[in-house]
Amino acid sequence: MRIKSSAIVMALYLLFLLIPIYWLVNMSFKTNAEITGAFTLFPADFTLRNYTVILTDPSWYMGYVNSIIYVVMNTAISISVALPAAYAFSRYSFMGDKHLFFWLLTNRMAPPAVFALPFFQLYSSVGLFDTHIAVALAHCLFNVPLAVWILEGFMRGVPKEIDETAYIDGYSFPRFFVKIFMPLIASGIGVAAFFCFMFSWVELLLSRTLTSVNAKPIAATMTRTVSASGMDWGVLAAAGVLTIVPGALVIWFVRNYIAKGFALGRV
Amino acid sequence: MEKTQNNRAWLLVIPVLVLVAFSAVIPLMTVVNYAFNDTFGNNDFFWAGLEWFDEMIHSERLHGALGRQAMFSAIILAIEVPLGIFVALNMPKKGFWASFCLVLMALPLLIPFNVVGTIWQIFGRVDIGLLGRTLAGLGVDYNYTNDPIDAWATVIVMDVWHWTSLVALLCYAGLQSIPQAYYQAAKIDQASRWAVFRYIELPKMQGVLLIAVLLRFMDSFMIYTEPFVVTGGGPGNSTTFLSIDLVKMAVGQFDLGPAAAFSLMYFLVILLVSWVFYTVMTNMDKEAK
Numbered sequence: 236m237r238i239k240s241s242a243i244v245m246a247l248y249l250l251f252l253l254i255p256i257y258w259l260v261n262m263s264f265k266t267n268a269e270i271t272g273a274f275t276l277f278p279a280d281f282t283l284r285n286y287t288v289i290l291t292d293p294s295w296y297m298g299y300v301n302s303i304i305y306v307v308m309n310t311a312i313s314i315s316v317a318l319p320a321a322y323a324f325s326r327y328s329f330m331g332d333k334h335l336f337f338w339l340l341t342n343r344m345a346p347p348a349v350f351a352l353p354f355f356q357l358y359s360s361v362g363l364f365d366t367h368i369a370v371a372l373a374h375c376l377f378n379v380p381l382a383v384w385i386l387e388g389f390m391r392g393v394p395k396e397i398d399e400t401a402y403i404d405g406y407s408f409p410r411f412f413v414k415i416f417m418p419l420i421a422s423g424i425g426v427a428a429f430f431c432f433m434f435s436w437v438e439l440l441l442s443r444t445l446t447s448v449n450a451k452p453i454a455a456t457m458t459r460t461v462s463a464s465g466m467d468w469g470v471l472a473a474a475g476v477l478t479i480v481p482g483a484l485v486i487w488f489v490r491n492y493i494a495k496g497f498a499l500g501r502v
Numbered sequence: 503m504e505k506t507q508n509n510r511a512w513l514l515v516i517p518v519l520v521l522v523a524f525s526a527v528i529p530l531m532t533v534v535n536y537a538f539n540d541t542f543g544n545n546d547f548f549w550a551g552l553e554w555f556d557e558m559i560h561s562e563r564l565h566g567a568l569g570r571q572a573m574f575s576a577i578i579l580a581i582e583v584p585l586g587i588f589v590a591l592n593m594p595k596k597g598f599w600a601s602f603c604l605v606l607m608a609l610p611l612l613i614p615f616n617v618v619g620t621i622w623q624i625f626g627r628v629d630i631g632l633l634g635r636t637l638a639g640l641g642v643d644y645n646y647t648n649d650p651i652d653a654w655a656t657v658i659v660m661d662v663w664h665w666t667s668l669v670a671l672l673c674y675a676g677l678q679s680i681p682q683a684y685y686q687a688a689k690i691d692q693a694s695r696w697a698v699f700r701y702i703e704l705p706k707m708q709g710v711l712l713i714a715v716l717l718r719f720m721d722s723f724m725i726y727t728e729p730f731v732v733t734g735g736g737p738g739n740s741t742t743f744l745s746i747d748l749v750k751m752a753v754g755q756f757d758l759g760p761a762a763a764f765s766l767m768y769f770l771v772i773l774l775v776s777w778v779f780y781t782v783m784t785n786m787d788k789e790a791k
């Protein structure tokens with residue numbers, strides 16, 4: 236039997252991607268004594284203790300709840316404001332449209348490090364510090380431009396004749412938009428939502444700066460594992476594994492559109 | 503598509519404008535304010551003019567961070583772009599295995615940045631990490647916490663692990679859009695594999711490649727969390743990139759004036775490079791029509 240060279244290349248590449256993740260999963264099922272003491276490729280003393288620690292302690296699992304709350308809020312806000320704007324950019328030319336579009340893009344390029352301190356002061360002064368909405372709004376900085384870009388790319392693919400026919404048939408703009416246009420770009424909305432979810436989920440610098448207790452994201456909670464008695468490696472690994480799970484789940488639903496989404500709808 | 507001239511379209515853009523103005527313009531104005539003023543506390547500010555900019559432009563520390571940052575971004579692009587193209591060319595075209603590869607490849611992209619750092623921090627440790635142990639077993643003197651070269655290698659391999667899939671996914675999408683007829687024509691002409699790549703696949707991937715390079719440049723230029731978790735910017739300052747240095751200055755030492763001036767210059771550099779990309783991209787869009 237002849238094995239194709241491309242299959243070997245892919246196998247090697249996927250192996251390279253998976254080995255570090257395997258090591259994390261492997262560690263999460265070990266006891267700390269085994270992690271630091273012995274060097275084993277599979278947990279010899281299989282334990283779920285690390286996961287129990289996380290799932291029974293509110294200060295741990297609330298981190299996940301907080302993260303999910305602000306990520307969902309951010310996705311909802313980003314998509315709802317980006318939809319009309321993307322429609323405007325894809326259908327009309329208006330005064331300053333090109334400059335506006337580039338200006339939006341620049342916000343995607345702004346280093347979060349530049350914004351960390353001003354955001355902290357801004358949200359503290361309006362009394363939003365340590366709330367979910369503060370993080371959700373802060374993440375709009377890069378997610379709204381991204382959503383506009385992706386949606387605009389998808390909307391371009393819809394022929395303008397559909398709009399015109401609907402208007403002739405007596406549809407008002409809002410009704411046309413919700414009833415006819417949105418179903419047409421449903422996959423685009425799904426992809427944009429996925430990307431908002433993703434970038435809000437993986438971001439740490441801003442969400443950590445803007446929260447202290449009540450809205451603390453899981454990623455920031457993870458730093459707790461460093462304590463006086465040394466690192467709690469097992470729990471750290473388990474927490475890491477649990478942050479990978481939501482992402483892995485949503486990827487499956489958008490697998491056929493991921494690439495198009497990354498290309499901002501321009502393939 | 504021919505667009506209709508209609509200034510009322512502004513009404514549709516207003517929500518985005520208000521939101522982004524709140525989350526981008528106000529903070530940016532704060533930064534500008536700090537950059538030109540000095541304070542002795544109590545919210546008393548006085549005009550400092552270009553003093554901070556002057557200080558920052560001549561600061562050894564900034565030059566060092568900028569140099570390391572430029573080198574990091576250059577190395578990342580030089581590895582990830584060719585590797586991404588290569589992987590995309592070898593991906594299965596359709597069916598179960600294509601979905602399988604897509605999902606696995608997207609996995610690293612969905613991991614929170616600091617968890618990526620944590621994974622590699624653990625993976626590379628000589629005492630408990632698979633990579634560190636294996637290298638030590640092979641007799642390689644590897645320790646990313648002490649040796650600058652090892653630290654760099656770790657950070658770069660980590661970024662390649664994290665983001666090469668992005669380039670590959672984009673190229674894959676570009677390749678999928680090539681009609682089968684092109685390949686058949688090439689076969690009739692008995693074109694070599696290289697010729698097919700050079701004259702059919704590469705030109706068709708141009709658009710997505712540009713986006714890939716743009717995204718990778720931007721994101722690698724503002725990288726913060728991953729190297730911070732792995733090396734903390736060390737050993738010494740050897741992996742202190744611009745963002746790490748900036749956060750140290752602004753949040754750690756609270757040197758608001760210099761940090762703000764630094765921020766503005768940092769942002770301008772990114773803006774300038776991105777503007778060049780954007781112009782090239784929109785011009786290509788026009789040519790395609």
